[in-house]
Amino acid sequence: MTTPTGDQALIKRINTAIVLECILRGAPLSRAQISEQSGLNKATVSSLVQDLIDGSLVREIGTGQSSGGRKPVMLEFVATSGYAIGIDLGVNYIRGALVDMRGEIVAERTSSLRDSEPGAAFEQLCGCIEALIAEAPASPYGIVGIGVGVPGIVDENGTILFAPNLQWRDVPLQRMLSERFGLHVTIDNEANAGALGEQKYGAGRSIANLVYVSVGIGIGTGLILHKSLYKGSAGYSGEMGHLSIEAHGLSCTCGNRGCWELYASEQALLKQASSLGFGDLEELLSAADSGRQDVLELFAGIGEYLGIGIANIVNVFNPDAVIIGNRMSQARPWLENSLRQTVVQRALGFHLRKVQLLFAELGERSAMMGAAEMAISGFFSRIKSA
Amino acid sequence: MTTPTGDQALIKRINTAIVLECILRGAPLSRAQISEQSGLNKATVSSLVQDLIDGSLVREIGTGQSSGGRKPVMLEFVATSGYAIGIDLGVNYIRGALVDMRGEIVAERTSSLRDSEPGAAFEQLCGCIEALIAEAPASPYGIVGIGVGVPGIVDENGTILFAPNLQWRDVPLQRMLSERFGLHVTIDNEANAGALGEQKYGAGRSIANLVYVSVGIGIGTGLILHKSLYKGSAGYSGEMGHLSIEAHGLSCTCGNRGCWELYASEQALLKQASSLGFGDLEELLSAADSGRQDVLELFAGIGEYLGIGIANIVNVFNPDAVIIGNRMSQARPWLENSLRQTVVQRALGFHLRKVQLLFAELGERSAMMGAAEMAISGFFSRIKSA
DNA sequence: GAAACTTAGTTTATTGAATAGACAAACTAA
DNA sequence: TTAGTTTGTCTATTCAATAAACTAAGTTTC
Numbered sequence: 001m002t003t004p005t006g007d008q009a010l011i012k013r014i015n016t017a018i019v020l021e022c023i024l025r026g027a028p029l030s031r032a033q034i035s036e037q038s039g040l041n042k043a044t045v046s047s048l049v050q051d052l053i054d055g056s057l058v059r060e061i062g063t064g065q066s067s068g069g070r071k072p073v074m075l076e077f078v079a080t081s082g083y084a085i086g087i088d089l090g091v092n093y094i095r096g097a098l099v100d101m102r103g104e105i106v107a108e109r110t111s112s113l114r115d116s117e118p119g120a121a122f123e124q125l126c127g128c129i130e131a132l133i134a135e136a137p138a139s140p141y142g143i144v145g146i147g148v149g150v151p152g153i154v155d156e157n158g159t160i161l162f163a164p165n166l167q168w169r170d171v172p173l174q175r176m177l178s179e180r181f182g183l184h185v186t187i188d189n190e191a192n193a194g195a196l197g198e199q200k201y202g203a204g205r206s207i208a209n210l211v212y213v214s215v216g217i218g219i220g221t222g223l224i225l226h227k228s229l230y231k232g233s234a235g236y237s238g239e240m241g242h243l244s245i246e247a248h249g250l251s252c253t254c255g256n257r258g259c260w261e262l263y264a265s266e267q268a269l270l271k272q273a274s275s276l277g278f279g280d281l282e283e284l285l286s287a288a289d290s291g292r293q294d295v296l297e298l299f300a301g302i303g304e305y306l307g308i309g310i311a312n313i314v315n316v317f318n319p320d321a322v323i324i325g326n327r328m329s330q331a332r333p334w335l336e337n338s339l340r341q342t343v344v345q346r347a348l349g350f351h352l353r354k355v356q357l358l359f360a361e362l363g364e365r366s367a368m369m370g371a372a373e374m375a376i377s378g379f380f381s382r383i384k385s386a
Numbered sequence: 387m388t389t390p391t392g393d394q395a396l397i398k399r400i401n402t403a404i405v406l407e408c409i410l411r412g413a414p415l416s417r418a419q420i421s422e423q424s425g426l427n428k429a430t431v432s433s434l435v436q437d438l439i440d441g442s443l444v445r446e447i448g449t450g451q452s453s454g455g456r457k458p459v460m461l462e463f464v465a466t467s468g469y470a471i472g473i474d475l476g477v478n479y480i481r482g483a484l485v486d487m488r489g490e491i492v493a494e495r496t497s498s499l500r501d502s503e504p505g506a507a508f509e510q511l512c513g514c515i516e517a518l519i520a521e522a523p524a525s526p527y528g529i530v531g532i533g534v535g536v537p538g539i540v541d542e543n544g545t546i547l548f549a550p551n552l553q554w555r556d557v558p559l560q561r562m563l564s565e566r567f568g569l570h571v572t573i574d575n576e577a578n579a580g581a582l583g584e585q586k587y588g589a590g591r592s593i594a595n596l597v598y599v600s601v602g603i604g605i606g607t608g609l610i611l612h613k614s615l616y617k618g619s620a621g622y623s624g625e626m627g628h629l630s631i632e633a634h635g636l637s638c639t640c641g642n643r644g645c646w647e648l649y650a651s652e653q654a655l656l657k658q659a660s661s662l663g664f665g666d667l668e669e670l671l672s673a674a675d676s677g678r679q680d681v682l683e684l685f686a687g688i689g690e691y692l693g694i695g696i697a698n699i700v701n702v703f704n705p706d707a708v709i710i711g712n713r714m715s716q717a718r719p720w721l722e723n724s725l726r727q728t729v730v731q732r733a734l735g736f737h738l739r740k741v742q743l744l745f746a747e748l749g750e751r752s753a754m755m756g757a758a759e760m761a762i763s764g765f766f767s768r769i770k771s772a
Numbered sequence: 773g774a775a776a777c778t779t780a781g782t783t784t785a786t787t788g789a790a791t792a793g794a795c796a797a798a799c800t801a802a
Numbered sequence: 803t804t805a806g807t808t809t810g811t812c813t814a815t816t817c818a819a820t821a822a823a824c825t826a827a828g829t830t831t832c
Contacts, residue, residue: 007397007819008789014392015790032809039391041791046810063798069808070798209619221702225616232704233595233741239701239734245633247649247694256697256732263633308633311642315625316607316702318618346642348625355619393790394818401819418780427820432781455779456827 012048013384015040019048020380023058023077024102030064030072049075055383056081056140079104082141082379085132086372087125087148088190088365091116091165091217094125095364098132099372101144101379103201107135116166122173126180133181145184145375146177149193149367151220153239156231158187164253165217184382186374190214190367192229194325194360195222197370202361203323210321211313212366213240215306215328219261222370223317241265245308264305266327272298281327288334299334306335307342314347314355325360326367332359398434399770401426405434406766409444409463410488416450416458435461441769442467442526465490468527468765471518472758473511473534474576474751477502477551477603480511481750484518485758487530487765489587493521502552508559512566519567531570531761532563535579535753537606539625542617544573550639551603570768572760576600576753578615580711580746581608583756588747589709596707597699598752599626601692601714605647608756609703627651631694650691652713658684667713674720685720692721693728700733700741711746712753718745 015038022034031049035042052058059078063071079102088095090113098107109128113121125148133143150173152163158174178185195212198204204212204224212222219241223230241261242254249258262268266281276294278284287295310322328335340357347355360366401424408420417435421428438444445464449457465488474481476499484493495514499507511534519529536559538549544560564571581598584590590598590610598608605627609616627647628640635644648654652667662680664670673681696708714721726743733741746752 008394008787010400011392011394011397011789011818014396018391030809035810042810043792043812044790047789066799067808068800068806070810072809225611230611233706239704242701242734243698244631244694244732247631247635247644247691249633254734256701256734258631258633305633308630312629315628315642318625320619346630348628348640348642391790394816397789397818416780421781428781429783429821430819433818452828453779454777454829456781458780 015044016048016051017384019045020052020057020077023052023075028061028064028074028076030074032072034075057383077102078140080137080139082139082144083136084144084372084375084379085129085146086368086370086375087129087146088193088368088371089113089121089125089148089150090190091151094128095368096128096132097365097368097372098135099369099376101376103369103372103376106137107132118166118168118171121166122176126177129177129181141379143183144379145186146181147186147188147193147371147374147378148173148177149188149190149371151190151216154187154189158185160187184375184378186371186378188229188371188374189220189222190216190326191220191222192231193222193368193370193374194366195224195323195370196229196373197362197366197368198323198325198360199224199227200373201369202366203358204321207320209317209319210323211317211319212323212325212360213306213310213313214326214367215265215324216326217265217267219265219309221313225317240309240313243309243312245305245312260305260309264302264309268305269298269302269328272301281330285330288331296334299331300338302328302331303335303338304342307339308346310339310357311343311346314343319355321356321358323358323360325362327364329360329363401430402434402437403770405431406438406443406463409438409461414447414450414460414462416460418458420461443769463488464526466523466525468525468530469522470530470758470761470765471515471532472754472756472761473515473532474579474754474757475499475507475511475534475536476576477537480514481754482514482518483751483754483758484521485755485762487762489755489758489762492523493518504552504554504557507552508562512563515563515567527765529569530765531572532567533572533574533579533757533760533764534559534563535574535576535757537576537602540573540575544571546573570761570764572757572764574615574757574760575606575608576602576712577606577608578617579608579754579756579760580752581610581709581756582615582759583748583752583754584709584711584746585610585613585756586759587755588752589744590707593706595703595705596709597703597705598709598711598746599692599696599699600712600753601651601710602712603651603653605651605695607699611703626695626699629695629698631691631698646691646695650688650695654691655684655688655714658687667716671716674717682720685717686724688714688717689721689724690728693725694732696725696743697729697732700729705741707742707744709744709746711748713750715746715749 018038022037031045035045058075061074061076064074079100082101084099086097092113095110097105099105150160153161155161160168160171160173162169174185174187191214194214204210208227210224214220221240242259244256244258245260246258250262251257252259273284362369404424408423417431421431444461446459447462450460465486468487470485472483478499481496483491485491539547541547546554546557546559548555560571560573577600580600590596594613596610600606607626628645630642630644631646632644636648637643638645659670748755
């Protein structure tokens with residue numbers, strides 16, 4: 001009633017998960033190797049592997065190299081046992097992908113958001129999802145779920161409480177999508193999705209504690225602590241864009257003053273750049289690329305402010321890595337120096353021994369891949385508890 | 387080898403823990419009630435309870451009220467099955483307690499630290515521990531462990547890497563104490579210990595996500611996320627005293643600028659108060675108590691700066707509660723208004739719906755009780771895995 | 773006050789998961 | 803060929819949880 005009680009089914013779930021994990025990590029490997037790596041008895045492994053084969057999640061792919069005895073039968077995860085949809089719903093675009101169970105992209109669609117009003121945007125979103133579903137090959141489990149990253153605060157029921165740049169309030173996107181498609185739907189904010197994406201498929205692969213800093217129009221952060229997303233008490237932690245770094249600085253629409261994102265986001269950059277005659281990030285990037293001094297100084301300034309906030313993050317979380325993602329990560333060449341210098345100057349020495357400063361490997365796909373990962377891991381946790 | 391594999395012993399450990407948890411929570415209750423609350427079968431509960439009785443951790447205390455059938459045999463946890471030592475090693479004091487397994491204080495000793503040089507302090511600490519051990523009644527498990535909270539950064543091996551106000555560096559306190567006493571020793575920093583103490587025995591009882599802000603000479607924080615201490619990658623997270631709240635503010639010894647503790651700690655208060663002719667916190671408290679206007683304004687100012695940092699904490703962690711502890715919590719009557727006002731003004735509205743702002747209930751005993759709790763929970767996790 | 777119900781806790785037989793160890797299958801090396 | 807090795811399965815055993823029957827000890831009802 002209260003706590004999940006322990007019985008034999010629990011053991012089996014645990015051990016099945018261990019076996020599956022071994023296969024996912026170790027690519028082609030034999031039952032004997034799984035037994036050795038996991039510490040499980042050979043007989044146990046055989047039995048669990050058989051169940052996984054019966055469940056179409058694993059298959060035999062012929063014999064491997066002998067090392068002086070009987071040849072091993074190699075196993076691999078069946079990446080095509082099902083497919084997941086990952087969506088990055090941006091302020092002015094929709095980016096979606098159909099991925100297999102290993103996160104390989106099978107189909108991808110990007111379109112600009114024609115009308116950000118909730119009703120119209122929802123229809124466009126559904127269109128994108130339908131098109132992706134139509135491209136899915138036949139598979140044992142079909143579409144295992146839909147994950148969506150959104151630029152706003154999401155509660156534990158998948159309702160978008162507030163998306164400032166879309167001007168949305170209280171949009172129950174999870175319910176809407178699951179009613180429409182009859183599939184499992186997970187909604188989370190763009191930064192959490194990005195964090196998951198980088199942790200699973202990108203720069204932070206298998207790092208236990210990392211902070212993903214999504215620097216776009218605003219700044220969002222996704223926290224992965226002890227290998228899992230930390231969401232706070234009501235599901236909306238990580239609003240670090242509104243960390244105050246100047247107690248008596250600029251007033252922010254959030255009610256606070258001196259919020260980080262007023263100094264270090266794309267918006268902050270563009271505001272300063274407007275007096276130089278630049279209108280968007282792309283123009284600034286190419287100007288920097290061609291070496292314009294004033295633009296380089298602009299980027300260095302943003303880098304410094306990013307560093308101030310990141311030093312705070314490092315001091316608070318002592319993470320293994322901080323990953324800078326979203327649009328601003330494209331400016332890496334012109335940010336990195338001043339950013340690193342500031343962090344080294346400002347973070348406590350003990351932390352610096354270990355923390356890595358990384359840039360997103362998936363580029364603009366971090367959030368989309370993370371959204372897909374939410375769907376995939378949702379599927380795995382369902383089959384584990386069934 | 388890698389992952390802990392699941393077997394029947396694991397089930398038994400899990401279920402024993404569930405049963406014990408029920409008994410710890412539900413005070414006197416019967417086997418039948420445990421079965422109902424936990425969902426475990428009556429027979430299973432009977433068997434596990436018998437093991438716990440054999441292990442002296444639980445005892446029968448006679449029959450209870452019948453509700454229309456056979457009278458139940460009531461069970462309770464044997465709080466005196468063992469004792470733990472909890473120590474708060476301060477900058478200028480040593481506070482220690484002998485507590486039973488339920489955290490009731492059996493004996494307590496406080497002394498001022500005569501000489502903060504590591505060798506001398508260690509001897510005084512050992513003296514305190516010896517005296518407390520001598521007061522322990524005979525019990526099945528004896529002294530189950532020693533927990534120590536220290537004002538500094540501690541690594542995963544219980545070595546004090548750096549304690550600025552004690553001027554200690556690289557003191558392997560855990561090894562020193564466990565060699566001396568032959569007991570299990572846990573060391574953690576004072577803020578982590580305080581967080582644990584308040585979460586287990588104080589204002590934050592059974593709250594899942596809380597941030598304990600220890601406002602003393604400096605500011606430290608202890609993070610309890612998902613009901614367990616979050617320690618970061620190397621064991622020293624939570625250095626929020628060095629969160630920069632004024633990007634271009636005062637220079638701090640840590641290398642950063644505008645650190646929170648330069649504006650909101652006891653040290654900050656005393657610095658401002660010196661021009662008014664006050665030398666320590668106690669004088670200021672009594673002046674405030676007698677209504678001196680300038681002193682009240684001083685406290686209000688500190689309250690505001692505390693609020694600025696706490697608003698940041700709330701935005702970052704979305705905790706269920708923030709608990710203000712250590713010496714400055716005594717100033718609650720004169721801080722609370724300006725503090726609450728600032729937090730309400732600066733934290734994002736969504737968070738405020740849920741977050742509670744609390745003051746430490748254990749007062750100066752938070753860290754000591756948390757240290758004892760570290761020893762007790764260490765004991766429980768040992769008997770679970772044995 | 774006896775019969776009928778209720779509740780507490782134990783006993784018994786069963787289920788199912790993991791395991792050790794025996795074993796068969798399939799290979800290498802000499 | 804023969805000896806040794808490695809892989810994977812089979813068999814008997816152990817152990818924890820469980821359902822169901824059962825004993826024990828009450829209360830309620832008429």
